[in-house]
Amino acid sequence: MKLMRAVRVLASLGLAGAFAMGSVGAAAQTAAPAGAPKIGSSLIGKLQGPEIIRDAKAFPKTFKEAPTLAALVKDGKLPAVDKRLPEPSQLFVVKPLDQIGKYGGNWRRAFTGPADHENGNRIVSADKILTFDYTGTRIMPSLARDWKVSDDGKTTTIYLRKGAKWSDGKPLTADDFIFWYEDIYLNKNIVPTPFFEFQIDGKPGTMRKIDDYTVAFEFAEPYAFFVYQLAGSTAIGAGLATRGAFQNWGGAYAPAHYLKQFLPKYSSEEAANKKAKDLGFDNWVSLLRNRYSWALNPELPVMTPWKTVSPINTPTWAMERNPYFWGVDTAGNQLPYIDRITMSLAENAEVANLRAIAGEYDIQERHMHLSKLPVFLENQKKGNYTVKLDPGLNGADVALHVGMAYDADPEIGKLLRNKDFRHALALGIDRDQLNEAFWLGVGTAGSVAPAPDSVYSPGAEWNKKWGVLDLRQSNELLDKVGLTKKDPEGYRLRPDGKGRVRLEMVTVGGQFVPYTQVGEMIKQQWKKIGIDVDIKELERNLAFTRDNNNENQIITWANDGSEVLFLFPRHALPVDAAEAHMGIAFARWYASKGQSGKKPDDPEMLRAFDLFRSAFGMKEEDRVKAGKELWKIIVEQTWSIGTVGQSPAFMGVRIVKNNMGNVPDRQTNAQHVRTPYSSQPITFYFK
Template sequence: MTTRRKFLGSTAVFAAAAISTDALAQVVAGKGQFGASGLVGNLQGPTQSTVIPTSFKEAPQLAELVKAGKLPPVAQRLPAEPMVIKPLESVGKYGGTWRRAFIGPSDGENGNRIMASDKLLFWDFTGSKIVPSVAKSFDISADGRVTTLHLRKGMKWSDGAPFTADDFVFWFEDIYGNKDIVPAPIADMAAGGKAGKVVKVNETTVQFVFENPYFLFPSMIAGDTLIGGGQSVQQSSARSYGAYAPAHYLKQFLPKYSSEAEVSTKAKAAGFDTWVRHLHVKKDWQLNPEIPTLGPWRTTRPINTPTWVMERNPYYYVVDTDGAQLPYIDTIVMTLAENIEVANLRAMAGEYDLQERHMDLAKLPVILENRERGKYDVHLDLAYNGADTTLHVNMDYRADPLIGKLLGTADFRRALSMGIDREQLNETFWLGLATPGSTAPAEAMPENPGPEWRNKWSTLDIAAGNKMLDGLGLSKKDSDGYRLRPDNGKRLVIELLAVKAFMDWPKHAEMIAQHWRKIGIYGDVKESERGLAFQRMLSGDHQLFVWTNGGTELLYLYPSWALPTDVSNGAYGVEHAKWYASGGTHGTKPSDPHMVRALELFRGAAGQQEAERHKTAQEIWKIMIDQQFHIGICGQSPALMGVRLASRRLANIPGRTCIAQHCRTPGSAHPESWFYKA
């Protein structure tokens, strides 16, 4: 095994940085765990208060607009019952520009997460309790078939138009219900395979009604799901989900409210070949500054420019305990970084005020060394998902029948997994401090299948891997020791599609390919830009995709990196996802009975109470790990959005935040409650 000392001494990125022993010691103190570093604080965050202030305050620039008659007074802009946030440390003061990095038009999640309070319900800062958000409250019927949301009376969109139950009906009937926009239904809007519906009770009450019990539904609309992710994430990047939409604005782009000829003419005048493509851009808050939103800030300069700019929403529905309308910070300016390396260098130079996205764990010692020069603090936020790096297997690969057959064979996948030296990968890319193993969530999570499943098929065993591959009829090799295809005698090549994103996954893939030489497998690493890689996935044109399994720590709320349930994610076969989401009316049923069984269990869990759901999830995890539908490498670390640099000028910054997909990091820490001390 490569020792940590040897690794650090031989790696160029560290050699050039003159790292002190003290800085590294903070990371590797104790038993070599992140938790012993002194950089992992307690989970913290703001809380909600039920006491509504009797008077309200607003940002100075908004007060000037009120004075000039260009904006109604703050009390008229807020709902009758605004959400009240008790800040982590103290009430803040207005002003300032949050400087931050993004890496291009495909980095929309960078902003979506900051806007996460546009979700109907949310999770508290611990990630364990559902709390109000856009909806002031909810209830679910005793039989689990009806979930009722109670909206905030007088709440408004960012342009001042009323936000009501009509916006839910509009989304359900005219966006989600239009097959030109959403060709296939989503599983989130069905229970027991039966589609649900949205019903307006009155202006501030909306119901989601299902034929079968759906006790999971409140968690779904609080999670990062297609139904509950909120407008910012679910109506950007050509998605059309999220349960509500600004009817008063979007009707002008729909044929139903004029004619197909008229909206097509508008689309062509704007440079689009169809009205649907035009609509996708018009409803995308990242691209269209005119779209009304509910989040704390709104785009004023779009993401497809070198500087993505967001300014405060004057109608934001949240106040602090003193009645000050949030957010405190005026503006967010995201500056384009050419790549992750540039983003990290700028962060260490103090050019960003708070940055966790794209921060490279491998550079942690250098980041620590530069704290005083950059005037920032470093926080490590540990994730609960099983694998920061995962090989996602396309179970419906058709371009090459032999490769498709092998990828669909459990022993082939198991052999690939046992041919990986996770300890070396851990030492090289996680400073030796992650947890190697399968994709199973952390043992602290209620859906963890048991400690023995961490290493199932997920430890280095070259002899066993070779024996499995020989048993599959792949015993013949070329002069370099690589296995030959039984159909044509040529070298067997397995492609790993990788993106340099939250981690340097192409480098991970290259090391894995080197490991596979010992089991006679030639791994061909294809590095791709993120957007192009996802396009390949959606076309089914990938074999193994190297990415995280983030979000699967709560399987039901974000299953798309574990099971083919999401039509916008083709990791395991987009046709399989269409089959699942449509209840079998679209797409292709998986040929693997174990995958079918896992999907059946997953579908049935929606009607179960919480304790039973956890047991079902554990059974699903056992199937997925035994079958190695996804091959885990290392995880339960701060590698993905858990290395957090915070300017010492900022206040109300948590010592540790919840790194989980349903928490929408950093969303559950409510960035609108952060402020500049000076």
């Protein structure tokens, strides 16, 4: 079996006892995030990361640049480096993990197609307004050099870096924030549903320019947590690159000098639509959506360390250094060190893994499968790379998200909204079998609840609630629901007389864990409770489009990020209209405070919505209590069914070439820190 093979390989490499399965505790010898898994492996090193320097007295006074840029300066094609950087006291300064790096090189990676925009988004996430340190626990400056929360918690003010410039050399100012707020965010043709992060108790926030380099976010009620929204992986805070690629218009700022040309406000509806049609788009909104995406549009001015030069919808997604990037190392070298990132299209994750095994990638964590760990280890020397593991804290690397608003088949929709039916499905899964087959036994089987030591954990007992195989109780619950009749093959029949109960489970191919294969094993397991299921593998964009059209009965996806519930709730509760596997109509209703979408019939979901909404105005102690109570509701209601989690399976298997420098032995693996951005890839270099 795979597990036995893994043990043999680990033993042969002197790593016997590499994993203490299911053991969770505080990370040792480091300032790791609270609740970091303690798996006890030489493959899981000490949590490390670079330091963001905040004391301007320690900032460098002289500056250097990459040789490629120096040549352009010499030829008169680019201003001198000190003219491209912010004012000396306004710099973003990073102390590299190990040493000052060297300039140059092409970072080779894999990507799986146009839907894989997060592959690049995470690497270039320096354009976030604020960020977290490498431990994922402390807010740090990023695009904004500083911030202040008012005593009453109603206003969060950010201070921009004077002299910071877009990638085309134009200055970044508060006007770019006001342009985004007034011309994009408040335009219902562009953003029909307000971001839940940009409101408190259903009351929308506003944005105000104080001066050219100061912006205030203002709310009617106390919202001290908003500063975390600006630092997290949220629609309002994750940066233009990420939210433009997600096509939900987020980021809180945009290049006004470039994007105004596509808006009717600055010409006319007729002229804007004509421009769109001339360029092959249906209307001006479609054109703007394309031009707003850093991954699709090489012409878009960006604040990222690298900018796209060959778009994501080509076989090679390529990025080159931004000559106006606003960060330096402690020696005054303009970052990033690496010249270029080249992502080569892999037809699927299997191909990407095989190429990684052959040593074709310099650093690759995305799409690397934990099931390949024995083969990765066997080929380390031949491929001249090292394997590093970064466990996560989320409860489910594969969650079965139930379409609670699904109504295309009314009888199936009724069953999905029946808690007893969902509990029966959850109890019919043999998670230990899944864990051994696809996680090599190193994951933790159970519900969707986060690791017991994570801040919002309701307690270890909730990791097992509705998360342990119990065929007897599962069958009893299905009988209770009214599914007592069976066909000759033992499958339960629909109450409306239209044949057997046949569910449809949508899986997404080419991802970090083999969703389809996991789904197929669950299909076999559910035979024992008389439930049939069709497994439908789709490309990510299509699967998520079906979500947005309320067409999915069940979709398999991770619940990563949900361990920091209030920063990334979309995989735990349907409250984010950008992505809500459990019911996009409910998320639209929540985000619009009833102005659009559909109100849930489930009183427990409404209770969860109310508690979630009120938590943002709470003090930290009360918010933590609210988070724990929310997780109890989420687990008990089983809107998502957990399988196996708390493992390195989701972006936690890193293949690192031995000639790469400033790469941590272990990095925080969490959505809110935009892994691997928390390790500051701008400081990676080729030795």
